[in-house]
Amino acid sequence: MKDEACEGGLHRRACNAKQPIVRKTSRLESSAGFGRVGQMPDSKLSQERTRVGVIGGGAWGTALAIHCARMGHNTQLWAMEPEVVQDINGPKHENTLFLKGVPCPHSLACSNDMPAVIQHAQLILMVVPTPFIARTIGSQSANFRSDQILVSCSKGISNETLETVNEILERVVPPALARRLAYLSGPSFAVEVAREQPSAVTIASRYDDIAARAQALLSTPRFRCYRTQDITGVELGGALKNVLAIACGISDGLGFGNNGRAALITRGLMEMTRLAVANGAHPLTMSGLAGIGDLVLTCTGDLSRNRTVGMRLGKGEKLPDIISSMRAVAEGVLTAKSAWKLAQKLNVEAPIIEGIYKVVHEGGDPVQIVSDVMSRELRSEVDPEVMAAARL
Ligand SMILES: NC(=O)c1ccc[n+]([C@@H]2O[C@H](COP(=O)([O-])OP(=O)(O)OC[C@H]3O[C@@H](n4cnc5c(N)ncnc54)[C@H](O)[C@@H]3O)[C@@H](O)[C@H]2O)c1
Numbered sequence: 001m002k003d004e005a006c007e008g009g010l011h012r013r014a015c016n017a018k019q020p021i022v023r024k025t026s027r028l029e030s031s032a033g034f035g036r037v038g039q040m041p042d043s044k045l046s047q048e049r050t051r052v053g054v055i056g057g058g059a060w061g062t063a064l065a066i067h068c069a070r071m072g073h074n075t076q077l078w079a080m081e082p083e084v085v086q087d088i089n090g091p092k093h094e095n096t097l098f099l100k101g102v103p104c105p106h107s108l109a110c111s112n113d114m115p116a117v118i119q120h121a122q123l124i125l126m127v128v129p130t131p132f133i134a135r136t137i138g139s140q141s142a143n144f145r146s147d148q149i150l151v152s153c154s155k156g157i158s159n160e161t162l163e164t165v166n167e168i169l170e171r172v173v174p175p176a177l178a179r180r181l182a183y184l185s186g187p188s189f190a191v192e193v194a195r196e197q198p199s200a201v202t203i204a205s206r207y208d209d210i211a212a213r214a215q216a217l218l219s220t221p222r223f224r225c226y227r228t229q230d231i232t233g234v235e236l237g238g239a240l241k242n243v244l245a246i247a248c249g250i251s252d253g254l255g256f257g258n259n260g261r262a263a264l265i266t267r268g269l270m271e272m273t274r275l276a277v278a279n280g281a282h283p284l285t286m287s288g289l290a291g292i293g294d295l296v297l298t299c300t301g302d303l304s305r306n307r308t309v310g311m312r313l314g315k316g317e318k319l320p321d322i323i324s325s326m327r328a329v330a331e332g333v334l335t336a337k338s339a340w341k342l343a344q345k346l347n348v349e350a351p352i353i354e355g356i357y358k359v360v361h362e363g364g365d366p367v368q369i370v371s372d373v374m375s376r377e378l379r380s381e382v383d384p385e386v387m388a389a390a391r392l
């Protein structure tokens with residue numbers, strides 16, 4: 001296989017050894033001891049099982065692959081790193097690089113043969129960090145079929161084009177697949193989903209039948225999926241909350257306290273809503289799982305990588321040192337730049353996002369920025385634009 005994702009030279013080792021897909025007998029047992037999902041006697045959820053391909057072997061891709069394999073879907077996971085493939089297919093059945101401590105079902109097969117994983121699947125979950133999506137998915141056009149559904153589970157906005165993930169995918173997938181795209185977002189730390197702790201997410205698609213199909217195939221009594229047609233709201237909610245999680249982390253790192261965090265979450269939500277509404281989203285989506293749900297989780301949860309980056313910045317560490325110490329991707333770092341550019345392009349007031357952009361990308365002093373944001377001209381709490389959109 002010629003792996004386009006390797007061409008930038010970022011992970012050359014990944015191009016070397018292609019490993020065969022090995023599928024073992026499904027065990028279907030729960031890792032958290034909640035019992036066998038999909039077999040609850042009173043469940044109103046679909047029992048239909050299909051072939052799933054997960055593209056991206058980071059924490060979230062692995063957690064979703066574990067979830068799908070545990071449901072009984074015939075699941076294959078594409079990982080770029082050969083060590084992830086070896087780890088998951090090996091005796092420990094664990095992704096120690098990105099999701100340490102959570103064993104995978106033995107039925108989950110991992111491979112670095114992306115065309116094979118895509119061709120295997122009826123349902124494809126795309127879980128590649130935003131900066132790599134266009135190149136990774138764009139290189140696979142010949143391997144997609146028009147009967148597949150592709151669900152993006154990534155959260156971000158391109159630095160170069162300011163496209164949300166749906167806009168990137170609509171541009172790079174074959175036209176027949178563009179009609180069959182959906183977007184999964186909401187409060188969902190990978191490790192909690194992998195451990196079968198209860199979570200709820202939302203799935204957006206322009207076409208309700210596509211969202212409903214993905215919803216039916218992915219829902220369990222421990223992982224409840226809602227659906228919506230507001231793709232813009234879901235995509236911007238998921239991307240922008242990462243920037244605000246960095247803000248809350250900085251505030252906590254500086255020791256600013258609970259009042260400050262609550263103010264950041266609330267006024268941050270207003271900035272998310274303004275930007276989303278200016279892009280055509282419904283403001284109520286920001287009151288949902290992909291809006292306030294994920295915002296609260298990421299701004300307060302210690303498991304958040306974005307909040308952790310903020311905490312470390314607030315404690316005085318330098319961004320390059322923080323990034324180089326992390327294997328995981330904190331999407332909010334790059335999204336801070338995209339979000340601020342987008343706000344300027346749409347002429348939307350976004351002082352917190354601007355402040356985070358300045359701290360993260362221009363070395364701004366967070367204490368000074370807090371003071372600047374708090375000293376702006378006094379104003380009413382809700383914008384007329386948001387009020388008008390809420391009445392529609
Ligand atoms: N981790 C979570 O709890 C979580 C939950 C919901 C959504 N997400 C989103 O899912 C997406 C993926 O995050 P993650 O947590 O699974 O990843 P991760 O941060 O755990 O791992 C990094 C991933 O990036 C991949 N990568 C690095 N360089 C690459 C390249 N050149 N080409 C292709 N892939 C490359 C790695 O292979 C790995 O899969 C992100 O958009 C993230 O915001 C994460």
Ligand SMILES: O=P(O)(O)OC[C@H](O)CO
Pocket residue numbers: 155186187188189190242245294297298303304305306307329330331
């Ligand atoms: O760890 P984070 O900050 O990337 O957040 C992970 C998920 O997006 C939470 O829903």
